[in-house]
Amino acid sequence: MSIRPADQAKLLQGTLDLLILKALGLGELHGLGVSRRIEQMTQGTFQVKPGSLFPALHRMEEAGWLTSTWGESEANRRAKFYRLTAAGRKQFEIETSEWNRVAGAIAVALGTT
Amino acid sequence: MSIVSRVRAAARNVLRRADVERELDDELRSYVELLTAEKIAEGMAPADARRAALVDVGGVEQTKEEVRDVRAGARIDALRADVRHTLRGLRRSPGFTIAVVCTLAIGIGLNSAMFTVVYSVLARSLPIRDADRVVNIYQRLRSTGARGREVRGSTSLLSYDEFLAYARVPAFAAAAAYHPQGLTVTGAENRVVPSELVSCGYFRALRTSIVLGRSFSEDECSHTGAGPVAILSHAAWQARYAGDSAIVGTVIHVNGLPLTVVGVAEPGFNGISFERAAMWVPITMQPTLEHGRDSILVHDNASWLTVAARLALGATLEQARTQAAVTGRGLDAADPGRRTIPVVTPGAYFNFPEVSAEGALPMALILLLGFTIVAMACANVMNLLLARGLARRREIAIRLAIGASRRQLVQQLLIESGALALAGALVGMVFVVALPPIVRALSPSTEIQLNVSPDLRIVGYVFLLAIATTLLVGLTPALQATSVDLTSAFKGAATFGKRQHRPSRIRSTIVAVQMAGSAMLLVTAGLFLRAAMRATVTHPGYATHNVVAFSTNAGPLGYDAGRAGVVYRALMDRIRQTPGVVDVAFTARLPLLVRNSGSVRVIRGNDSATYNVDVASVTASYFHTMDMRIVRGTTFDIVAAMGDERPVVVSGSLASKLWPGNDALGRRLESGGHWFRVVGIASDAASSSLSRPAETTIYFVATSPLEKQIVVRTSNSPTALIAAVPVWARAMDPALLVQSERFEDRISLVLLPARLVAGSTASLGALALVLAVIGIAGVVSFGVGQRRREVAVRLAVGATAQQVVALMMRQGGTPIVAGIVVGIALAGVLARLVRGLLFGVSPLDPIAYAVMTGVLALSGVLATYVPSRRAARVDPATTLRDEG
Numbered sequence: 001m002s003i004r005p006a007d008q009a010k011l012l013q014g015t016l017d018l019l020i021l022k023a024l025g026l027g028e029l030h031g032l033g034v035s036r037r038i039e040q041m042t043q044g045t046f047q048v049k050p051g052s053l054f055p056a057l058h059r060m061e062e063a064g065w066l067t068s069t070w071g072e073s074e075a076n077r078r079a080k081f082y083r084l085t086a087a088g089r090k091q092f093e094i095e096t097s098e099w100n101r102v103a104g105a106i107a108v109a110l111g112t113t
Numbered sequence: 114m115s116i117v118s119r120v121r122a123a124a125r126n127v128l129r130r131a132d133v134e135r136e137l138d139d140e141l142r143s144y145v146e147l148l149t150a151e152k153i154a155e156g157m158a159p160a161d162a163r164r165a166a167l168v169d170v171g172g173v174e175q176t177k178e179e180v181r182d183v184r185a186g187a188r189i190d191a192l193r194a195d196v197r198h199t200l201r202g203l204r205r206s207p208g209f210t211i212a213v214v215c216t217l218a219i220g221i222g223l224n225s226a227m228f229t230v231v232y233s234v235l236a237r238s239l240p241i242r243d244a245d246r247v248v249n250i251y252q253r254l255r256s257t258g259a260r261g262r263e264v265r266g267s268t269s270l271l272s273y274d275e276f277l278a279y280a281r282v283p284a285f286a287a288a289a290a291y292h293p294q295g296l297t298v299t300g301a302e303n304r305v306v307p308s309e310l311v312s313c314g315y316f317r318a319l320r321t322s323i324v325l326g327r328s329f330s331e332d333e334c335s336h337t338g339a340g341p342v343a344i345l346s347h348a349a350w351q352a353r354y355a356g357d358s359a360i361v362g363t364v365i366h367v368n369g370l371p372l373t374v375v376g377v378a379e380p381g382f383n384g385i386s387f388e389r390a391a392m393w394v395p396i397t398m399q400p401t402l403e404h405g406r407d408s409i410l411v412h413d414n415a416s417w418l419t420v421a422a423r424l425a426l427g428a429t430l431e432q433a434r435t436q437a438a439v440t441g442r443g444l445d446a447a448d449p450g451r452r453t454i455p456v457v458t459p460g461a462y463f464n465f466p467e468v469s470a471e472g473a474l475p476m477a478l479i480l481l482l483g484f485t486i487v488a489m490a491c492a493n494v495m496n497l498l499l500a501r502g503l504a505r506r507r508e509i510a511i512r513l514a515i516g517a518s519r520r521q522l523v524q525q526l527l528i529e530s531g532a533l534a535l536a537g538a539l540v541g542m543v544f545v546v547a548l549p550p551i552v553r554a555l556s557p558s559t560e561i562q563l564n565v566s567p568d569l570r571i572v573g574y575v576f577l578l579a580i581a582t583t584l585l586v587g588l589t590p591a592l593q594a595t596s597v598d599l600t601s602a603f604k605g606a607a608t609f610g611k612r613q614h615r616p617s618r619i620r621s622t623i624v625a626v627q628m629a630g631s632a633m634l635l636v637t638a639g640l641f642l643r644a645a646m647r648a649t650v651t652h653p654g655y656a657t658h659n660v661v662a663f664s665t666n667a668g669p670l671g672y673d674a675g676r677a678g679v680v681y682r683a684l685m686d687r688i689r690q691t692p693g694v695v696d697v698a699f700t701a702r703l704p705l706l707v708r709n710s711g712s713v714r715v716i717r718g719n720d721s722a723t724y725n726v727d728v729a730s731v732t733a734s735y736f737h738t739m740d741m742r743i744v745r746g747t748t749f750d751i752v753a754a755m756g757d758e759r760p761v762v763v764s765g766s767l768a769s770k771l772w773p774g775n776d777a778l779g780r781r782l783e784s785g786g787h788w789f790r791v792v793g794i795a796s797d798a799a800s801s802s803l804s805r806p807a808e809t810t811i812y813f814v815a816t817s818p819l820e821k822q823i824v825v826r827t828s829n830s831p832t833a834l835i836a837a838v839p840v841w842a843r844a845m846d847p848a849l850l851v852q853s854e855r856f857e858d859r860i861s862l863v864l865l866p867a868r869l870v871a872g873s874t875a876s877l878g879a880l881a882l883v884l885a886v887i888g889i890a891g892v893v894s895f896g897v898g899q900r901r902r903e904v905a906v907r908l909a910v911g912a913t914a915q916q917v918v919a920l921m922m923r924q925g926g927t928p929i930v931a932g933i934v935v936g937i938a939l940a941g942v943l944a945r946l947v948r949g950l951l952f953g954v955s956p957l958d959p960i961a962y963a964v965m966t967g968v969l970a971l972s973g974v975l976a977t978y979v980p981s982r983r984a985a986r987v988d989p990a991t992t993l994r995d996e997g
Contacts, residue, residue: 030144030147031140031143031147032144032147032148049169049171050170050171051171051179054137054140054180055179055180055183056183058183059183061122062118062122062123062184062185064117064118064119073147077143077150078139078143079143080140
């Protein structure tokens with residue numbers, strides 16, 4: 001199941017950042033690679049479109065969490081690869097624990113009905 | 114989120130925009146290619162795969178736009194785009210742009226020029242090193258103690274002893290006392306050199322270097338006459354001694370005394386008095402230079418020295434004030450009855466206490482005028498912007514409809530007014546830059562050092578004024594223009610909802626403000642014009658035409674009273690024999706400009722009362738020479754009959770003040786330790802100020818001709834006499850210099866401020882009136898356009914053209930009447946404040962008010978009538994068919 005654009009707009013910014021950080025945690029990827037990795041990790045639940053992906057990547061790069069280099073893709077095409085920085089790894093840890101806290105709280109809240 | 118990396122990114126985004134954009138473009142293209150390749154690998158045909166990939170991306174440009182929005186510095190980018198858009202827009206309407214920029218340039222420029230003058234006169238620091246650490250020390254004397262205080266210039270100046278006392282205040286590292294005085298230098302040619310008598314630490318305290326020779330030593334100030342030396346200004350050294358370094362050690366003759374030149378001060382230094390000094394002499398030479406006749410140096414109760422002090426390292430102005438107060442109390446303790454309030458202020462030319470008090474009003478008036486001008490300019494520009502906003506209703510409606518936020522539009526409109534204000538300020542700087550040459554051209558002599566050249570503070574002021582102008586001028590029109598009702602705006606018809614009445618109401622308010630401003634300026638102009646006229650037309654109590662005074666340098670040359678008497682009597686005899694001379698006399702000074710005051714004491718019963726009066730020192734023929742009358746008694750002619758008591762003449766106003774209800778003739782009064790008997794009562798005269806036509810004046814007999822002027826009245830122009838007298842004097846002694854002063858010139862100088870105020874307010878008021886008239890015409894013709902339908906209906910049902918015109922005029926009438934009323938009220942308040950400058954013209958002078966109200970009302974009527982006439986030309990049939 002994929003998320004419709006209207007819902008995607010509502011996708012919490014933090015969620016997208018977290019997913020991108022997670023996707024890049026395993027190694028450097030280009031834009032399409034990030035998108036595919038997220039799709040694969042969430043078993044198709046999230047299909048990140050370029051309209052959300054690129055603003056997020058650029059914003060995170062400007063924040064110092066990611067760095068980018070131009071390189072060759074698997075199909076011998078030039079592509080821009082993103083990689084986590086030390087600050088990015090730290091951010092990933094922070095956001096993960098934050099997410100767990102929120103998710104736990106919501107799960108508890110929903111469970112009490 | 115790291116701020117450093119955000120800032121670095123922002124800098125890159127803003128400064129290397131092209132690189133960033135190209136990279137984004139590459140990245141998205143590579144994304145599409147990768148996606149296409151992926152789809153081909155899945156088995157699609159290449160063309161289909163590419164199309165599908167593009168569909169998946171969902172708009173490359175949109176994606177780019179979204180990336181741009183999140184970039185650091187996106188707001189700067191947007192601002193840059195807005196500025197570019199604004200400049201394009203302004204370039205498209207050059208007429209509007211030029212009109213607005215010129216109006217604002219005049220407003221901001223004139224205001225800044227006026228600010229510069231006020232700032233330079235009152236607050237600019239002295240032209241010396243580390244001037245911000247230099248203070249001036251004055252005294253306000255609540256009570257002068259038992260002994261009368263002698264005043265030379267200003268009562269708040271210090272005596273030499275007082276200077277020495279304050280110089281010991283620990284918060285001062287060094288102190289300097291100075292007294293400006295013209296000294297006569299004789300030699301190859303004789304001339305009066307503007308000089309300063311200074312304390313020996315003067316140059317050290319001011320941190321002025323001596324570029325040639327040496328400074329004064331402390332020994333040269335150890336006792337009276339200890340320092341027969343002089344230091345020259347660099348300019349004087351260059352001009353008079355050709356920059357010859359042999360000048361050091363040379364002896365020059367100053368007031369007839371040999372002084373050795375010991376040094377030359379650094380270039381550009383001309384002392385710190387308002388008048389430029391070319392030479393400095395130790396203060397201890399004062400009695401010597403006066404040939405022992407006038408030893409104010411040792412007079413410990415005289416006001417004559419200006420004092421500047423440099424704060425010690427780490428000392429504050431507050432500390433200096435506290436410590437100076439202690440010194441002041443010490444002076445009071447030594448002189449019972451005296452009450453001293455020391456005044457320590459940051460160093461400047463015009464900061465002595467009474468000048469700050471008296472000078473504050475004219476300065477406040479100048480600033481008020483300055484702000485009125487800016488307000489007028491702003492009102493006019495606001496009117497133009499409102500009109501432009503109306504014309505742009507469709508454009509703005511479209512932009513709102515396609516998603517621009519109101520905030521964005523307001524921001525953009527404010528950028529527009531900001532650009533206009535900034536341009537206006539830049540052009541207006543012309544006034545500030547042009548000010549120094551104008552002041553130089555206008556100032557009566559080049560010896561005055563008033564620095565009105567722009568500095569950082571002035572530039573900062575102009576910039577702040579531009580920002581204030583932006584908000585004042587731009588905010589209302591911007592809010593107005595963006596509160597558009599989309600539906601009616603798109604219909605484009607002249608149907609206005611309730612809200613759309615507001616622009617014309619704002620414009621009416623602006624018109625009222627403009628009317629008020631011009632009314633205030635014009636009535637003020639009228640009052641000052643009346644003042645200047647009245648002062649020249651009415652009799653101030655003495656003759657004003659064909660009166661000339663001659664003064665000589667006999668005193669400085671060392672003449673004693675006997676020798677001076679011989680020379681002066683010879684001169685006066687020749688003058689008296691000259692055809693056309695009515696009479697000739699001695700006087701210490703001509704009336705006006707300077708107030709020479711003293712105190713008199715009278716005994717009434719067991720009490721004695723002391724009065725402060727205007728003092729004149731004249732010979733018997735003075736009253737006839739000045740065309741004044743002796744209303745009772747006689748002039749000094751019968752001195753012999755008075756015995757021991759000296760004769761004195763008092764003005765009528767003084768007589769009635771000293772002996773109210775009694776005959777003053779023959780009464781006794783005391784002044785300066787001598788007893789006098791009143792022998793005559795003179796007609797009242799404005800002896801020190803045209804504002805006080807009945808000054809309480811006492812006329813003493815001038816005994817010695819030294820320090821006196823010869824005053825002459827002729828039946829026709831004294832030009833020939835002015836040329837002849839110096840020649841006669843030189844024939845008697847080649848060193849004798851004669852200076853002449855026409856009384857008319859002196860009166861012109863007195864009237865100059867009133868004339869300047871009258872001239873400037875009149876021209877500014879006229880300018881404001883023109884702007885107001887244009888504004889009124891705009892409002893009325895807008896109203897006429899709006900109410901075409903209504904007019905058509907009225908005409909159709911039988912209204913006459915006159916009735917329709919009257920109806921239209923009425924809507925312009927309210928702001929005009931309101932503006933005139935408010936403006937006149939403001940002028941009334943203002944005039945009361947500056948009454949002292951009006952030479953006795955009433956602040957409610959009916960003629961000034963009537964004439965100016967007439968001018969304003971007439972302009973108002975014309976401004977409404979011309980556009981209103983259009984209403985009468987409305988053709989009911991066409992209008993109702995087209996707009997019905």
